Amino acid sequence: MLLLAGAVVLFSVPLGAAAAALPAQAAPFVVKAPPALEPVAQRIRALTPYFLEPAVDLTGATGSQEPIRVVLMEESSPMAKQVPPWYSAFADEATGTIVLFPARAPSYPDDGLLPLLRHEATHVLVGRVARHRPVPRWFDEGLAMTAGREWGFEDRTRFAMAVLAARGTKGSDLDRLFDGGPADVSRAYALAGGMVRDFIDRFGPAFPRRTLAAVGEGYEFSEAFHRATGGYLNDEVWRFFRRQRSLEAWIPALTSTAAVWALMTLLAIWAIRVARRRERLKRERLAALEAARAEAEARAREEAEAAAEAARKVEKLFPPDDELPVN
Numbered sequence: 001m002l003l004l005a006g007a008v009v010l011f012s013v014p015l016g017a018a019a020a021a022l023p024a025q026a027a028p029f030v031v032k033a034p035p036a037l038e039p040v041a042q043r044i045r046a047l048t049p050y051f052l053e054p055a056v057d058l059t060g061a062t063g064s065q066e067p068i069r070v071v072l073m074e075e076s077s078p079m080a081k082q083v084p085p086w087y088s089a090f091a092d093e094a095t096g097t098i099v100l101f102p103a104r105a106p107s108y109p110d111d112g113l114l115p116l117l118r119h120e121a122t123h124v125l126v127g128r129v130a131r132h133r134p135v136p137r138w139f140d141e142g143l144a145m146t147a148g149r150e151w152g153f154e155d156r157t158r159f160a161m162a163v164l165a166a167r168g169t170k171g172s173d174l175d176r177l178f179d180g181g182p183a184d185v186s187r188a189y190a191l192a193g194g195m196v197r198d199f200i201d202r203f204g205p206a207f208p209r210r211t212l213a214a215v216g217e218g219y220e221f222s223e224a225f226h227r228a229t230g231g232y233l234n235d236e237v238w239r240f241f242r243r244q245r246s247l248e249a250w251i252p253a254l255t256s257t258a259a260v261w262a263l264m265t266l267l268a269i270w271a272i273r274v275a276r277r278r279e280r281l282k283r284e285r286l287a288a289l290e291a292a293r294a295e296a297e298a299r300a301r302e303e304a305e306a307a308a309e310a311a312r313k314v315e316k317l318f319p320p321d322d323e324l325p326v327n
């Protein structure tokens, strides 16, 4: 399921014109919709298999696949009244059905419906490849987030904050966060997305599909993870947290727009202070020079007066020749 209570900022992956030019293949979705939502249904029916490519790559759900059932629900439907308003969509992995509430899909920054659909479709594909055997929630959501959208600044900032808030969290605790309050759930999504990304960086892009395939063969998740990566799940989760708590976890937070402005303001204040200090020092130096000059002048005056005085005394002792008494 995808909770939109702050956990998810969707950046839709643009479907390039190149994808539209490719030959038509079996549609990945079959859609049921009330008449009012028929225009939305038409858009989803028009999607080609390329739409699901990121999810198929990630999960390894290749080969001939049954289309995924999508049911569009109006806000006036009984289902909409049963489901909390912050749930914009959910996937029933057992039946491979996605329920979407288009009125609840985010409309900013882009059309949020398609990334949402891709996110839920990833859950369906995870279920298919794992043959409906259990996988941890963080893994399932992390894959759906990775396939469903891009990784924006805001996500990274949120992720950095989530890591800092999650000191002492173990992998098993992470799944429990999904059942907590809105702040916990938001943190759980951010961590799940970050952890899957981190493991992909470490173990390569094939790690999720290898793990899912092993789960599908009947291995318990941690064993499947070990077979796919060579690592031990608990150790890797611990290492992930240790890595993320290092400086790099702060970098996204430090490069956010707000932080950049704050930094620029601080730099400006610093520059003004430096300039003022320089000005003050210059004034002080000038004043010191002036004082030294005045002192030197005073001393020179005193010396000159002293010399004149001495000359007068000498004059008294040795009067000029013409004043010498004539013998």
Ligand SMILES: [Zn+2]
Binding pocket: 001, 002, 003, 119, 120, 123, 141, 144
């Ligand atoms: Zn989800």
